[in-house]
Amino acid sequence: MTRISITVDGIRYDDDVEARTLLVHHLRDRLGKVGTVVGCDTSNCGACTVLMAPSAPSEATAERASQGAQRPTSGAERAAEQLSRAGAAVKSCNVLAVQADGTEITTIEGLAGGDGSLHPVQQAFHDRHALQCGFCTPGMILAAVDLLTENPDPSDTQIREGIEGNLCRCTGYQNIVHAVRDAATALRGAEVAEPASAVDGQMPGTPQAPPAVPSEPESVPVEAVPRPVP
Amino acid sequence: MTTVQERPAGEVGAARKRKEDARLITGRTMWTENITLPGMLHLAILRSPMAHARVTRVDTSAALREPGVVTAFSGRDVADTQGSLPCAWPVTEDMVHPDHPPLAVDEVRHAGEAVAVVVARDRASAVDALASIEVDYEPLPVVLDMEEALAEDARLVHADKGTNKAYTWVFDSGEAGTGQAVDAAFAGAEVVIKRRYIQQRLIPAFMEPRSVVVDPTGDQHTIWSATQIPHILRVMVALVTGMPEHKVRVVAPDVGGGFGGKLQVTAEELIAFMAAQRVGKPVKYTETRSDSLLSAHHGRDQIQDLELAARRDGTVLGLRVNLLANMGAYLGIVTPGVPLLGAFMYNAIYKFPAYRFVCTGVYTNTTTTDAYRGAGRPEATYAIERLMDELAAELDLDPVEIRRRNWIGHDEFPFDTVAGLTYDSGNYEAATDKALALFGYEELRAEQASRRASGDPVQLGIGVSTYTEMCGLAPSRVLGALRYAAGGWETASVRVLPTGKVEVVTGTSPHGQGHETAWSQIVADRLGVPFEDIEVLHGDTRTSHKGLDTYGSRSLAVGGIALVNACTKVIDKARPVAAHLLECDVSDLEFADGAFRVRGAPSDAAGKTIADCAFAVFAAHDMPDGVEPSVDADATYDPGNFSFPHGTHLCATEVDTETGRVTIRSYVAVDDVGRVINPLIVEGQVHGGVAQGIAQALFEEAVYDSEGNLLTGTFIDYTVPSAVDLPDIVSDRNETPAPDHPLGAKGVGEAGTIASTPAVINAIVDALRPYGVRDIRMPATPERVWQALQGGARS
């Protein structure tokens, strides 16, 4: 058993795990974070995608944690926070839980704001009918969040390449591409044109004003100053 | 018949965003694998590494000693009690129907067949202990090829049956009286196109692996399963295990895709049921993707020998179809019937007079095949649409023109087909004209000509597919005539709660189709209740007692009518209540805009809503004599006919003649699925359906090696396309309302898959025709295209 400490969706968990435990099994079976799912055993399908930030919890998260649930954040605020943290998408079935020691994980369950408002990517998936059975959706949404963190204004081709690690069997991807494009626009602060004649179903809350984001995408930080051996 | 009619204002036809999304996009979905029960144990299954072998010894004793293991057993331990997995469709009286034990007893007949199981405290312990089970296999000869399997001295999958032939089923229009004798038609032919097409084996590859939890501790034994068919599963579990049906509850919670692949009563479900009985505790089994690709049923896998007779003016005279259909090693729930669903579709939208269809089902040492999106109809449509292109090429006619000369005119409906169906409605001209315009057909033909002239290494091809399909499975009398064991009706209940909110219970079992949204739209319009005030319940036999579930594009086409009928009954039951409240005679009332009003009263006059009536019957203080204090209603509907959506799909491909790489440049789909309830959902179905059809044309194939090992046993090798591999499609619609459906709806779940495969292959062959290429075997991988260009695959 190895002692690990992982912060998941803003809450820190300390656990003893077997070295062979996959991060996704740790999330699901130990922590009860069953929003993240397993679709394959060869890291092809991407259904298990989560965001993983290599550092300790950010100040914003720590502050929020200290305030408990008293100051719910909106989905849009959460989106801005993620952009600043630059958590990178990984396939949680292709990471050992021990490798995730000391990281901060964001799952689909932690993406919406504490007030129930949706992250702009979630909202766009709903608006554009970018899901059917919904099994690939958690991973697809997080892959899209990751893509937009690096490239806030991707072309359709770049969107397709950006989600190539996530398989969907229902949609043919077309509405997913549209949703990611809309979410990019929303995250950049522009208005999204409502799909013609679409009317809202029963969804909690309404989208918040999208946050301003830095124009330069941040790269995943290199941990150490380059000083390779020998 | 008009093609697009004015749509009444209301919910039906509105692009409602889906209710289902709220849980699916926030990770609050209830997948079977998410279920954890007190004391729950985990099941692992040892599967055969061999395609055919005698099992001479299984020893689970060492596994029992492994840490965390509660029990372990093999097929031998349960041989007398486990029963046989059901096949509900014995298509002929003399069909060879072998036993299909959930756990193999003496013999394994395909790689991946379940041999033994371990039940342990946790998943890892269960998996670890499988390594301690000792099994001795004595290899037996393997038969994989259908034609070899039918040879005189063939090795046998089921030695005791003496044959690998499951059945031969024949339809002949001369004998059936639905058309002429086919031999006479061929005798008069000026052109005969003869081809063999291979429908490769596919794997449904739903994204959610199958999972089952069985809880034997309650008064009812509860099975949660990632299934499309909770109601059918309940009946079958009762029949197979002997457990009284009222003691079995089946729940299909959120289910992550099916495409026919979860239309099955699986070995895993029954094994988990047995295991839970043995240990008296809840048991969970969730398959891995590798297990799923190996052991969940496969689809397609047919050899089609085809002959099309025509005159030189392009008039088709007749068609002969000789089909070999690979059953795999055993029969699944509807395995033998899948090719027969295609039998009625080979004539497609054309009105040729003579048709003969012969299908032989064949056993091989491979995973069982069964329904996969379209189930028989994609194969039939592929065959006829490929043949029509070949005929056009033979006669030097445009492929659109050859279709125009043969299709049923919009003024000829209802039309009795040579296959014995009555097509209710359609407008092939309108769909085709719209598709050609959207596609820019003439411009693309011009570009094709110039690329041919310049010898461009990248050639352009144009593929046409004008399809129809039969959906809305199915009229029970037809199913009975085809020897299917069950009916094809569907059921719905509408319960109006005292506060005016509505619960709808449907016998359909959605797994991505959006019934919660679409059914709400239908009920909202019918009862005048807000969309938001309607809850659609499904997939739990405790709340949805009755139903025949979701497959075959049947849910709206059949279940939708049951739902409309239930709403009508609610209104009928509320009418005397409203009359009583309004102190008028029942015959003076009319129901419109959500309220009962005295006939002739202005529409803003005070009336009584369904909610008013529901509260009145809840209190029931003052009911007239003889009026039941309820406005709730059930309806069960058995369709009188299938429904027949149709459309025209056009595909332009660029083919790199140096590498064989095919790239889809543009794709236009114009579908006529009748009146649309929710255009967002319809468009999504078209996109996804087209994607799966393209996947058959270009990417996917289940491949076995010569010993029967599945070579495409992971997502590394079974290449489900990603976003990069698929094109944007242009999707548009015509609406020819179905005359027999109160909503005018037809069905859309499989249309895209049925239409798109021949569109893509026709486009590739069209690009390469100047090189002498007349066929490409699916999937049209770069290597196959390149081989065809080398002359290797010219027919």
Next chain:
Amino acid sequence: MIPVSFEYAKPSTVDDAVRALTDGGDDAKVLAGGQSLIPMLRLRMAVPTLLVDLGGLGELRGVRDDGDALVVGAMTRHADLLRDPLVRDHAPLLAQATETVADRQVRHLGTIGGSLSHADPAGDLPSVAIALDVSFEVVGPGGWRTIPAADFFVDFLTTSLGDGELLAALRVPKQDGWGTHYEKFSRVAQAWAIVGVAAAVRRENGMIAGARVALTNMGSRPVRARAVEEALVGASATVDAVSSAAGRAAEGADPPTDVWASAAYRSHLATVLTRRAVAAAGGIHAS
């Protein structure tokens, strides 16, 4: 599925890593990013008794300028490498090929050292390494040594790393003055290459002065297309010359036949893709 049980060590120095690996014996394995290893663990195709996780060795991560070469730490992640300004400036072929490895998620954790040590001939980076004459800096119980790329890859999934040895860094000669291109051909986007071609071309006065070409998945290890290089060097920088040289791409290769493609098709593809890769690398197009 679930991997077999194994011991786990996460050393904080390279010396400790070598010691752990040596003590672990034959069934100890290095865990770099895990992106190739973990699927093999899950399918139980790999059943190690010990994993030595190099994730704690920050000194093996990053890129450094060392005169005529870049020194790339073996634990440098793909996502970091392909964005690295030094790599983009001086070894763009490496960046371009790395961008084609798997998908975004895998590139966030996968490392160059892990990819190369995995030695899958269908992997994209081994052929790039031999095309660029990368030197492999290796440390083990016997100390440090340098292995030329051509000697590092021995066979399918087999390297010349000895017992207890691990790959620490790559010395990548700067490609200043060379044009480079990686041409990859796969069945679907996330599939392994059926064939890939890494090409580097240096032009002088309308002539091809230097050429390096290596092939992915054309044998049990990455293949240097020497016949093509010899035909190119000294030839005029024309489409015809490139086509003619590329026709020799499969010489000396021993391509596999598998579920993806036949050997014959691979040999054909190698010639087409080599022509395209060399033309792109050298900026040689029909006028």
